[in-house]
Amino acid sequence: MSTFRQARWNEPIIFELGKVHRRGFALPEIEEEIKQVIGDVQLLMPQKMKRETPPKLPELSEVEVTRHFIRLSQMNYGVDSGLYPLGSCTMKYNPKINDALATSPTVALLHPYQDPQTTQGILQILYTLSRWLAEITGTYEVCLQPSAGAHGELLGVLIIRAYHKRNGELKKRSEIIVPDSAHGTNPASATMGGYRVIVVPSDADGCVDIEALKSVVSERTAGLMLTNPNTLGIFEKNIEEIARIVHEAGGLLYYDGANLNAILGKTRPGDMGFDIVHINIHKTFGTPHGGGGPGAGPVGVSEELERFLPVPRIGFDGKDYFLDYNKPDSVGKIRSFYGNIAVLVRAYAYILSLGAEGLQEVAEVSVLNANYLAKKLAEIRGFELPYDKQKPRKHECVISAKPMAKETGVKALNVSKRLLDYGVHAPTTYFPLIVDEALMIEPTESFEKEELDRFVDAVKKISQEAYSNPQLVLNAPQNTACTRLDEVKASHPQSMALSWKMYLKKRKDI
Amino acid sequence: MKELGIQNIDELYRDIPEKFRLKQKLNIPKGSSEAEVKRHVENLLAKNKTSATMPTFLGAGCWPHYVPAVVENIILRSELLTAYTPYQPEISQGMLQALFEYQSMICELTGMEVANCSMYDWASAVGEAARMVARITKRSEILVPKIIHPERNATLQTYVEPAEVQVKHVNYDKSTGQLDLEDLKTKISTQTAAVYVENPSYLGFIETEAEAVAQIAHDKGALFIVGVDPVSLGIIKPPGEYGADIVVGEGQPLGIAMNFGGPLLGIFACRGDMELIRQMPGRTIGITTTLDGTKRGFCMALQTREQHIRREKATSNICSNEALCAVASAVYLALLGPQGLKELGETCMIKADYAIKKLSKIEGVKTPIFDAPHFKEFTVNFDDTGKSVQHVHEDLLLYGVHGGKDVSKEFPELGGTALYCVTEVHSKHDIDRLATALEEVLKER
Numbered sequence: 033m034s035t036f037r038q039a040r041w042n043e044p045i046i047f048e049l050g051k052v053h054r055r056g057f058a059l060p061e062i063e064e065e066i067k068q069v070i071g072d073v074q075l076l077m078p079q080k081m082k083r084e085t086p087p088k089l090p091e092l093s094e095v096e097v098t099r100h101f102i103r104l105s106q107m108n109y110g111v112d113s114g115l116y117p118l119g120s121c122t123m124k125y126n127p128k129i130n131d132a133l134a135t136s137p138t139v140a141l142l143h144p145y146q147d148p149q150t151t152q153g154i155l156q157i158l159y160t161l162s163r164w165l166a167e168i169t170g171t172y173e174v175c176l177q178p179s180a181g182a183h184g185e186l187l188g189v190l191i192i193r194a195y196h197k198r199n200g201e202l203k204k205r206s207e208i209i210v211p212d213s214a215h216g217t218n219p220a221s222a223t224m225g226g227y228r229v230i231v232v233p234s235d236a237d238g239c240v241d242i243e244a245l246k247s248v249v250s251e252r253t254a255g256l257m258l259t260n261p262n263t264l265g266i267f268e269k270n271i272e273e274i275a276r277i278v279h280e281a282g283g284l285l286y287y288d289g290a291n292l293n294a295i296l297g298k299t300r301p302g303d304m305g306f307d308i309v310h311i312n313i314h315k316t317f318g319t320p321h322g323g324g325g326p327g328a329g330p331v332g333v334s335e336e337l338e339r340f341l342p343v344p345r346i347g348f349d350g351k352d353y354f355l356d357y358n359k360p361d362s363v364g365k366i367r368s369f370y371g372n373i374a375v376l377v378r379a380y381a382y383i384l385s386l387g388a389e390g391l392q393e394v395a396e397v398s399v400l401n402a403n404y405l406a407k408k409l410a411e412i413r414g415f416e417l418p419y420d421k422q423k424p425r426k427h428e429c430v431i432s433a434k435p436m437a438k439e440t441g442v443k444a445l446n447v448s449k450r451l452l453d454y455g456v457h458a459p460t461t462y463f464p465l466i467v468d469e470a471l472m473i474e475p476t477e478s479f480e481k482e483e484l485d486r487f488v489d490a491v492k493k494i495s496q497e498a499y500s501n502p503q504l505v506l507n508a509p510q511n512t513a514c515t516r517l518d519e520v521k522a523s524h525p526q527s528m529a530l531s532w533k534m535y536l537k538k539r540k541d542i
Numbered sequence: 543m544k545e546l547g548i549q550n551i552d553e554l555y556r557d558i559p560e561k562f563r564l565k566q567k568l569n570i571p572k573g574s575s576e577a578e579v580k581r582h583v584e585n586l587l588a589k590n591k592t593s594a595t596m597p598t599f600l601g602a603g604c605w606p607h608y609v610p611a612v613v614e615n616i617i618l619r620s621e622l623l624t625a626y627t628p629y630q631p632e633i634s635q636g637m638l639q640a641l642f643e644y645q646s647m648i649c650e651l652t653g654m655e656v657a658n659c660s661m662y663d664w665a666s667a668v669g670e671a672a673r674m675v676a677r678i679t680k681r682s683e684i685l686v687p688k689i690i691h692p693e694r695n696a697t698l699q700t701y702v703e704p705a706e707v708q709v710k711h712v713n714y715d716k717s718t719g720q721l722d723l724e725d726l727k728t729k730i731s732t733q734t735a736a737v738y739v740e741n742p743s744y745l746g747f748i749e750t751e752a753e754a755v756a757q758i759a760h761d762k763g764a765l766f767i768v769g770v771d772p773v774s775l776g777i778i779k780p781p782g783e784y785g786a787d788i789v790v791g792e793g794q795p796l797g798i799a800m801n802f803g804g805p806l807l808g809i810f811a812c813r814g815d816m817e818l819i820r821q822m823p824g825r826t827i828g829i830t831t832t833l834d835g836t837k838r839g840f841c842m843a844l845q846t847r848e849q850h851i852r853r854e855k856a857t858s859n860i861c862s863n864e865a866l867c868a869v870a871s872a873v874y875l876a877l878l879g880p881q882g883l884k885e886l887g888e889t890c891m892i893k894a895d896y897a898i899k900k901l902s903k904i905e906g907v908k909t910p911i912f913d914a915p916h917f918k919e920f921t922v923n924f925d926d927t928g929k930s931v932q933h934v935h936e937d938l939l940l941y942g943v944h945g946g947k948d949v950s951k952e953f954p955e956l957g958g959t960a961l962y963c964v965t966e967v968h969s970k971h972d973i974d975r976l977a978t979a980l981e982e983v984l985k986e987r
């Protein structure tokens with residue numbers, strides 16, 4: 033087992049660094065002739081609106097700024113650092129060529145309101161990407177605008193709303209159904225879209241309970257939000273019946289694409305009966321997650337729903353690419369401009385590199401890896417694989433540390449923290465909510481067997497520790513930039529400090 | 543496969559009903575090598591014309607500012623770039639501290655006490671702010687200026703419609719563009735959750751009576767939301783000093799390239815009042831200590847407002863945001879410091895004023911149409927030249943110059959008007975070239 037030690041710089045907060053009047057960047061001088069024409073800039077400023085006290089920003093040299101942030105980066109862990117089996121997040125390798133292309137000046141220096149005759153290249157990339165995504169998801173038309181998965185969900189719910197409104201059923205259809213295994217963004221998006229959320233339980237197989245679903249659908253049902261494979265990594269085998277039940281009740285079927293990686297080129301949400309699909313570009317299509325974004329969450333829809341997508345739409349008349357604002361039934365705008373373009377360019381390069389066969393292989397290897405881990409981990413003392421063990425998992429598996437928690441007091445969270453000590457990122461912990469002591473593990477296709485085995489070995493080691501010296505696990509992590517943090521303190525009104533300013537006021541309470 | 547006892551990977555897909563299994567290959571080209579991908583994408587991108595070769599005077603919510611090399615270097619550091627949201631704080635201190643520093647700098651700029659670590663963009667931030675004030679005040683109306691970016695206006699409408707919040711528009715003074723305080727007074731009521739203004743406004747002028755607006759809003763028990771271009775805050779009074787309760791804005795000009803309009807960076811900050819903080823959307827990072835109390839550290843705070851805990855009762859559905867853009871802004875602001883930001887603001891203002899003076903000399907051109915101080919954008923009216931904005935724009939392109947944004951459809955009452963933007967990236971030469979080209983173009987009528 034390799035020894036992992038994360039940097040511990042005890043790096044000061046940037047406001048504690050530097051010196052008065054130090055500068056890290058010089059602006060170009062204003063040309064002498066301009067100064068002569070304009071004269072005193074103070075006279076341009078309206079007195080009433082003049083800033084009297086400068087903002088208390090740090091004052092650092094360029095070297096100090098660079099060193100500070102490089103040190104911070106050394107106290108962070110990314111996919112390039114090692115295995116990152118964070119379930120549901122599809123932390124795959126992010127090819128470097130895609131970064132290089134997306135940061136080129138021919139993308140960076142483009143203004144969104146430029147005349148389309150000066151932006152044909154980028155428009156062609158975006159148009160083609162949208163067609164590819166439609167093909168991959170089995171939908172009719174894809175809108176690239178949403179900035180993340182949840183943003184796509186909001187758009188999807190607004191489309192559901194627009195559809196029922198057009199049918200004169202907006203008031204009547206007031207409910208959206210989500211399974212109890214759903215990601216938190218699903219119910220939150222439904223609420224934001226003005227719906228009441230109805231939760232449907234999972235059955236003994238970990239799939240949507242069909243009888244329960246039948247009992248909750250009604251003429252109030254606006255739609256169902258589902259991810260397939262679901263958050264347990266299990267394929268909803270009854271998807272055809274689920275679609276029938278929802279459609280017969282007059283509702284629409286929404287696909288949360290967070291788990292699309294498992295089925296690329298194998299099956300398509302559109303074919304399964306989903307009417308609206310969002311895609312997490314930053315998961316499935318290999319764009320870096322940036323420590324929390326930016327991502328992109330394009331939304332694909334059936335032909336019937338195409339009219340509701342936001343404007344502008346990117347069109348192609350056989351010769352030129354253009355922006356089409358003339359869509360009277362559109363739900364409107366959900367953000368400015370056309371989407372997170374620098375992210376979408378990376379996705380274009382990703383699909384171009386892999387091609388149809390490569391994408392299919394991505395799905396297959398990710399599923400193979402997840403099943404391998406499910407089998408290996410379930411054999412380890414203290415862990416079990418909830419739900420049908422014979423059933424293949426898809427891109428991820430959820431194991432439970434319930435036996436270990438009962439027998440040793442070491443919980444899933446402690447296992448996660450101890451994994452950090454072994455230089456592996458932790459799985460998603462305590463999600464989905466329907467599994468006790470859940471560890472949700474998604475290896476992705478990016479990691480070779482040796483790396484997966486290292487992970488299995490680390491979990492084995494932790495199991496031994498838990499049964500022989502539980503305190504060791506309970507005290508983890510020790511090898512990271514800091515030891516366990518007091519997360520309650522960070523949110524307590526007395527000690528909460530969400531900015532440097534607040535911290536200075538409350539320092540004594542923290 | 544041996545471990546799993548399978549011969550073929552398809553056995554792992556046996557639970558997918560036969561009828562849904564894809565029989566044919568996806569209709570996507572065959573894979574390519576890195577060198578081929580590079581050539582192909584670069585060839586496509588070469589079809590674009592950028593501001594590097596074509597002086598471009600567009601702004602309107604996405605602005606050309608220089609991005610220092612340090613910023614680009616830091617945000618490509620793979621430990622930051624390839625990390626997920628810092629769910630495991632002990633191994634993610636770097637990202638967490640950088641985001642805390644971003645929040646802190648935004649607070650210094652805006653005069654607020656609390657900031658989140660980003661929204662998708664300014665437009666969605668306004669939408670979220672409107673929903674937030676409606677929850678807090680339990681009122682159902684928000685007043686916004688008639689002069690507002692149409693995309694922000696449209697996004698706001700989309701966000702509030704399901705929450706049954708009405709958006710009402712307040713007129714502006716015909717000669718100065720300033721929010722019409724009399725109209726505001728007639729429209730505000732006990733149903734008004736908040737008054738929103740943009741400063742500088744969409745059409746580039748500074749709202750000088752913002753403090754009076756705050757007063758009118760607060761007198762009626764409404765909150766006051768201000769939208770900002772943060773670059774202006776080195777020289778313009780921070781909204782916290784004229785009564786803002788919530789500040790939103792676009793962080794893109796702080797070290798993020800234009801990228802054809804995305805990713806952007808939604809700024810969201812508010813006063814340090816618990817009633818506001820508890821209703822704030824999005825992620826926020828707080829300071830804490832290790833459990834043994836010996837060391838300072840950072841983690842996500844107030845997660846009980848968020849979707850992964852609160853689900854359908856969350857203050858917002860936002861999950862992934864624009865974290866890395868926030869880090870870029872923190873690096874940018876640290877490089878500039880207070881003095882750099884002030885000089886940047888002054889430079890924008892001076893250069894824009896120079897452009898105004900230059901263009902005003904051209905016969906038939908009226909700029910700006912409002913008698914008010916302008917920051918880095920200004921309106922240019924072509925009514926007396928006999929040419930439409932579109933026509934002028936097309937002719938300018940022939941001279942290798944890209945003019946401002948046509949706003950004549952957005953505000954028909956303003957006639958043939960365009961919105962021009964000048965910042966520190968425009969040299970005197972660029973501005974002179976615009977003026978010369980415009981002169982030529984208008985001579986040709």
Ligand SMILES: Cc1ncc(COP(=O)(O)O)c(C=O)c1O
Pocket residue numbers: 120121180181182183215217218259263288290291312327329860861862
């Ligand atoms: C199942 C599922 N749905 C939706 C989301 C939300 O996606 P995003 O973070 O891009 O908004 C996630 C992300 O964690 C997810 O795992």
